[in-house]
Amino acid sequence: MSEDRVQRRIVVDRFLKGLVVTLSFVVILPMFFILYFIVRNGISVIDWTFLTHLPKPMGEAGGGISNAIIGSTMLILVSCLISVPIGTFAGVYLSEYRKGRFPYFSRLSLEILQGIPSIVIGIIAYVWIVVPMGSFSALSGGIALGIMMLPVIVTSTEETLRLIPDTLKEASLALGVPYPRTILKVILPAGLSGIVTGIILGIARIAGETAPLLFTAFGSPFMNLNILKPVNSLPLLVFNYATSPYPEWHALAWGACFVLIVFILSLNIIARTVTRRWKVQF
């Protein structure tokens, strides 16, 4: 190869390297811009009153988002109560029975469920729960979110348990431990970190969902602890207030955005910590 061509190669190599680094940098920019924007607009409204008081009627300054924080918490609890037990047990089943027609169909259904637009899940929950019960409610919203969370939990449980060596199960069975006990006391504890991480990431995924709540939890300006009544949630509050014409409400919406983002970021950090700290060495 001539000197010239080697020189050219070196230049092209440098150029491509520079391009790759620049593009990786571009990828992280949106996140920083979003964070910066939300912090700048949101942090000024955050104080103790904001977190513990109800929203004021339109036109009045001040007020808080306590009802939305409580509402979001209720929705998350309801959805976890539904999807955590179903999701982990389905995950155990799928990791134990890897082949066969039914597991295949079950996995396929989960993939499709994951792809269903959240607004459609909201409408289904409306038709199935809100209409028969005659009222918007935290329960219906929680069920809609639970359905959205299910595929995340099943998939992470299945993948975690698949990585546990079969020799561990044999060790337990060879001691005369019945199969169900082996699953509950040996296999699940060994996969705990992965399962918990999956649940936390599932919560992070649904915490910001708005669409499925529009016709289920509906939103409410009041404090409500009854799961059969409509509740507010952080994303619903952001949606309702940000589209209103009142600047005071815009400020509340920014504040709620900030709280939501901090919550989701913390969940992601906790999930990473759990994965690292609780890791089981085989």
Place this chain on the structure above:
Amino acid sequence: MESTVLKIENFSAGFGGIEVVRNVSLAFERNRITAIMGPSGCGKTTLIRCINRMHELVPGAGFSGKILLDNENIYDTEPIIVRRKIGMVFQRPNPFPTMSIYDNVVAGYNLNGLRIPKGDKDRIVEESLQKAALWGEVKDSLHRKGTFLSGGQQQRLCIARALAMYPEILLLDEPTSALDPKATAHIEELVVQLKDTVTIIQVTHNIPQAARISDFTAFLYLGELVEYGPTEKLFTVPKDKRTEQYLTGKFG
């Protein structure tokens, strides 16, 4: 006096219709070490996994014939009961990663929900670790995770875990194949000491190991029992030509 503790009668086993063990009949003597040896794929692991009913857990597994423990067919007994009477140690050490050394030893009790007083538990842990020649090394770190131990120590922990259930028979499935020579020697010594308390059936593809530690040896080839007898006899005057060829390294 020799007394038979376990008897295999006309036993065949396989996967998905393919026979891996063919019509094997064998009798094991109490408080003796019996080695089952043979080249890879001869069915020796499948055979001993039938003895504590682990074989049937594999999808597609099939078997026929009888295995009698104290004259009772183990296939007429609940597998859970069989496995408590016939302990097993596997090729790779597999201590429970979420449990301490202490909890690993009494795992057979804890996992089965058998409640025993703390004092008895302490005694079982010490006794089992003593028998497995591990007590001296771990007595000050009983509450550390079992997975911190070296490979050889982990394997002795697995032996202690099996012994803690006071089994009649201990099955060892190539227990030293994942270990270095020093750890191997340690386990061999230990196995010889253990025969006073428990009958040992060990699978190995290590010919010198079978010669060193076992009282009886069975030679399995292509799923068939070729020869079975006292180790000394089988190694010095093998009756079958195939045994002789295997021992002299002509195949395997």
